[in-house]
Amino acid sequence: MFRLTVQDVFVIKNRGLVATGRVEQGQIAVGDEVRINGTRAVAIDAIESFRKKVDEAVEGDNVGLLFSRFGRGDLSPGDVLTTGAVEPASGGVEMRL
Template sequence: MFRLTVQDVFFIKGRGLVATGRVEGGEIRVGDEVRINGARAVAVEAVEQFRRKVDEAVVGDNVGLLFSGLDRSDLSPGDVLTSGAVEPASGGVEVSL
């Protein structure tokens, strides 16, 4: 399962929105679909490492993922991109006062 916490987001005119971060789990390839915070699905248009286009990225790689069709407001630092079977971060908590 792919997982990346977005560190920064910027827009490239004529190309789209780029999310940067370190791959925390799994791998990602051009054309793969990822979910933003487990909800909205979007396809990865390009994967770049240090201004070099690559076909895939694996755990530990610092990457920029390019998405077209997203607005700047659709993605923010701290958002989590995932693909594959998504496990909940927590089973929940029960609180009584």
């Protein structure tokens, strides 16, 4: 499973929104879908690392992820990008009164 906490966000005119951060877990490639805070899914259009376009990023890489379908306000610093199935927080609750 991939995980990245967004550190900064900026817009590149006529390209889209870029989210920067360090890959905390797993790996990601151009075209892969990520979930924002476990909900909305969107595909990655490009990845940059140290001002060079790359096809994938792995744990420990500092990257910028480009999302052409996003605009200002769709992502914020602190948002968490992940891949994989969304696990429920709980399978149920048992109570006694």
